[in-house]
Amino acid sequence: MRKIIATALVLASSYAQAQTVDKITDPADWVNPLMGTASKFSLSNGNTYPAIACPWGMNFWMPQTGKMGNGWAYTYDSEKLRGFKQTHQPSPWINDYGQFAIMPVTGHVRFNEDERASWFSHKSEIARPYYYSVYLADHDVTTEITPTERAARIRFTYPTTDSAFVVVDALDKGSYVKVIPEEQKIIGYTTKNSGGVPENFRNYFVLYFDKPFTYQATFANKALAAGRLEAKDDHVGAVIGFATKRGEQVNVKVASSFISPEQAELNLQQEIGRSSFADIKAKAKAAWNKELGRILVTGGTVDQTRTFYSCLYRAMLFPRKFYEMDSKGQVMHYSPYNGKVLPGYMFTDNGFWDTFRSAFPFFTLMYPTMDGHIMEGLVNAYKESGWLPEWASPGHRDCMIGSNSASIIADAYLKGIRGFDVNTAYEAILKNTENEGPLSSVGRKGVKYYNELGYVPYDVDVNENTARTLEYAYDDFTIYQLAKALKRPASEIERFAKRSQNYRNVFDPETKLMRGKNKDGRFQAPFNPFKWGDAFTEGNSWHYSWSVFHDIQGLADLMGGRATFTAMLDSVFKMPPVFDDSYYGQVIHEIREMQIMNMGQYAHGNQPIQHMIYLYNYAGQPWKAQYWLREVMDRLYTPAPDGYCGDEDNGQTSAWYVFTALGFYPVCPGTQQYVIGAPLFKKATVLMEDGKKLVINAPVNNADNRYVQAIKVNGQTYGKNWFDHKMLQQGGNITFDMGATPNKSRGTSPDAAPYSFSGGK
Numbered sequence: 001m002r003k004i005i006a007t008a009l010v011l012a013s014s015y016a017q018a019q020t021v022d023k024i025t026d027p028a029d030w031v032n033p034l035m036g037t038a039s040k041f042s043l044s045n046g047n048t049y050p051a052i053a054c055p056w057g058m059n060f061w062m063p064q065t066g067k068m069g070n071g072w073a074y075t076y077d078s079e080k081l082r083g084f085k086q087t088h089q090p091s092p093w094i095n096d097y098g099q100f101a102i103m104p105v106t107g108h109v110r111f112n113e114d115e116r117a118s119w120f121s122h123k124s125e126i127a128r129p130y131y132y133s134v135y136l137a138d139h140d141v142t143t144e145i146t147p148t149e150r151a152a153r154i155r156f157t158y159p160t161t162d163s164a165f166v167v168v169d170a171l172d173k174g175s176y177v178k179v180i181p182e183e184q185k186i187i188g189y190t191t192k193n194s195g196g197v198p199e200n201f202r203n204y205f206v207l208y209f210d211k212p213f214t215y216q217a218t219f220a221n222k223a224l225a226a227g228r229l230e231a232k233d234d235h236v237g238a239v240i241g242f243a244t245k246r247g248e249q250v251n252v253k254v255a256s257s258f259i260s261p262e263q264a265e266l267n268l269q270q271e272i273g274r275s276s277f278a279d280i281k282a283k284a285k286a287a288w289n290k291e292l293g294r295i296l297v298t299g300g301t302v303d304q305t306r307t308f309y310s311c312l313y314r315a316m317l318f319p320r321k322f323y324e325m326d327s328k329g330q331v332m333h334y335s336p337y338n339g340k341v342l343p344g345y346m347f348t349d350n351g352f353w354d355t356f357r358s359a360f361p362f363f364t365l366m367y368p369t370m371d372g373h374i375m376e377g378l379v380n381a382y383k384e385s386g387w388l389p390e391w392a393s394p395g396h397r398d399c400m401i402g403s404n405s406a407s408i409i410a411d412a413y414l415k416g417i418r419g420f421d422v423n424t425a426y427e428a429i430l431k432n433t434e435n436e437g438p439l440s441s442v443g444r445k446g447v448k449y450y451n452e453l454g455y456v457p458y459d460v461d462v463n464e465n466t467a468r469t470l471e472y473a474y475d476d477f478t479i480y481q482l483a484k485a486l487k488r489p490a491s492e493i494e495r496f497a498k499r500s501q502n503y504r505n506v507f508d509p510e511t512k513l514m515r516g517k518n519k520d521g522r523f524q525a526p527f528n529p530f531k532w533g534d535a536f537t538e539g540n541s542w543h544y545s546w547s548v549f550h551d552i553q554g555l556a557d558l559m560g561g562r563a564t565f566t567a568m569l570d571s572v573f574k575m576p577p578v579f580d581d582s583y584y585g586q587v588i589h590e591i592r593e594m595q596i597m598n599m600g601q602y603a604h605g606n607q608p609i610q611h612m613i614y615l616y617n618y619a620g621q622p623w624k625a626q627y628w629l630r631e632v633m634d635r636l637y638t639p640a641p642d643g644y645c646g647d648e649d650n651g652q653t654s655a656w657y658v659f660t661a662l663g664f665y666p667v668c669p670g671t672q673q674y675v676i677g678a679p680l681f682k683k684a685t686v687l688m689e690d691g692k693k694l695v696i697n698a699p700v701n702n703a704d705n706r707y708v709q710a711i712k713v714n715g716q717t718y719g720k721n722w723f724d725h726k727m728l729q730q731g732g733n734i735t736f737d738m739g740a741t742p743n744k745s746r747g748t749s750p751d752a753a754p755y756s757f758s759g760g761k
Contacts, residue, residue: 158244292312423486464537679696
């Protein structure tokens with residue numbers, strides 16, 4: 001019998017792999033929000049949680065398996081749920097803010113998160129972007145959630161009992177709650193956060209129930225007081241109760257605001273009002289179908305299609321809308337920088353070190369209006385704090401390196417995004433290039449050394465110095481591009497053109513790799529190119545040596561020309577996954593993820609190397625890119641709980657898959673080019689914001705035919721290894737002729753290569 005079952009499972013899996021999807025009607029139902037949730041501190045398979053949300057919503061909802069304050073708030077292998085949390089967490093490493101939880105309980109009052117926890121099974125769990133349902137076995141209650149951007153409807157289906165309860169937990173670090181029985185209402189606020197907030201930070205919440213209370217209580221810290229309707233302390237919450245019949249549904253409308261209790265009420269009225277649970281669910285599903293339906297893919301397997309839409313969903317969660325609408329529909333926001341309520345847009349929960357690479361270029365291509373709003377939000381952040389954010393959650397957080405806001409702003413403007421004060425944004429960018437910030441992630445740490453020496457030295461107590469040099473040089477290239485577009489003074493344009501070449505100062509001709517350099521001009525020694533951290537950020541020299549996005553030809557020249565350059569690229573996959581973890585003193589999860597993927601030194605689970613495969617296009621061997629891109633998509637992504645090969649990181653690792661599955665990728669934001677790979681599907685129909693359609697056809701594409709034989713754009717043979725931004729936005733037809741063997745004559749000439757600063761193509 002066991003053998004028969006095992007055979008059936010293999011056949012079912014093979015069927016999902018082989019079955020071709022010929023039509024997409026509800027793309028939202030192809031999403032698996034549980035993709036990437038089988039993660040832990042020591043090994044990330046995504047480090048995601050099931051975000052029940054609207055695209056870019058201000059609030060998400062999630063089932064909670066971890067204890068309050070645990071960044072791994074939902075892990076797939078857990079056995080119990082502790083509550084359902086309104087969350088704003090962008091990453092387990094950054095953790096949450098403004099969170100509170102709600103939990104149904106039966107039998108007797110249990111408000112402590114351990115005591116109220118219930119066993120659950122994934123077999124009785126439904127997770128969609130717009131809807132979540134789960135059966136709580138210990139309470140015999142089914143919980144359902146459906147979201148709006150700033151509110152949600154929650155529904156509990158109870159058994160027959162005179163002891164049905166709902167716990168509202170406002171959490172610790174300072175909270176308030178009040179029960180108003182005559183209105184069947186609970187109000188309160190939470191201040192719980194992980195940093196990056198002003199002193200007056202609060203998330204105000206309001207909940208309305210459709211059933212009168214027969215019991216009410218509040219708790220403060222560990223003490224419950226029946227009949228007490230109000231509590232304010234370090235950790236407070238409320239418990240209300242009623243009698244129910246089997247199958248009786250108790251409905252809850254909940255909303256919150258970072259501005260005021262009154263605004264929380266307004267958000268609830270604006271977004272829910274009298275709409276039923278079914279109405280809100282339908283609206284949320286329609287919102288996801290609208291955005292996901294902008295790209296319709298067919299001709300792939302079931303698993304490929306599920307993976308694509310699951311990644312597309314993740315790419316549209318962050319940055320979060322951190323703004324609200326007043327009674328007149330005017331946009332306003334609570335500033336996470338100065339604590340004031342101000343007009344205009346604000347977005348948060350994003351680390352630009354990750355997302356400048358492909359997530360933001362995806363918005364620029366597909367969602368230019370929203371991208372313009374994000375740019376306005378960046379300008380507002382600068383006005384309110386004096387600095388551009390690099391990792392915001394909700395305000396400045398001290399995490400990661402670089403000043404990659406320059407890339408995001410420049411790429412947006414250069415690709416036609418308007419509607420924001422670009423001159424103020426440019427002023428903010430210039431400030432970064434001359435100043436360190438109040439946090440190491442803001443401004444440019446080591447900037448005086450960088451500007452004077454052309455690199456950040458290894459021996460001046462500035463960590464990750466070589467990585468900083470490389471990222472500053474790339475960012476200076478994007479500033480150079482933006483300065484030209486803004487017709488800035490020639491001396492200023494030349495300054496950033498020159499600084500964009502600073503990557504050369506940390507290139508070691510002996511090893512043909514990037515290497516830390518001391519203040520006296522000598523390279524640091526001893527040098528181990530497999531050493532993670534130290535001169536680099538969450539990677540080693542083999543990962544970071546390709547971070548010359550803007551001048552691959554210049555990098556190839558330093559390495560000795562095209563042949564040596566491609567040999568170095570090949571080496572990434574040929575070397576064993578050895579590593580030196582001495583800088584960290586332990587095997588960090590990024591190291592382990594590289595080691596177990598069996599792709600040599602290629603560490604796709606972290607961002608620095610994710611563009612590297614596309615670099616074969618610059619060296620005249622695009623077929624190698626086509627081979628390895630398909631390998632990564634096939635081997636490192638699945639629609640399962642362990643479906644990523646490292647941190648998903650605010651949509652970046654997902655946007656990589658979305659772009660790559662379409663057949664092109666923005667290697668160098670700040671230029672107008674997307675480097676060509678090879679499409680995954682037989683057909684993709686891309687609907688641009690203005691209604692134009694781009695149709696990407698690869699009719700004989702399949703598991704064997706991964707190599708591009710020829711490309712036609714609107715019927716004309718196309719020989720370049722890149723597509724132009726304006727060409728894509730204009731729509732039309734791109735046809736890929738695919739085959740099982742490489743075409744080693746297409747895209748091989750230097751003229752076919754994408755842009756490099758050296759040569760100015």
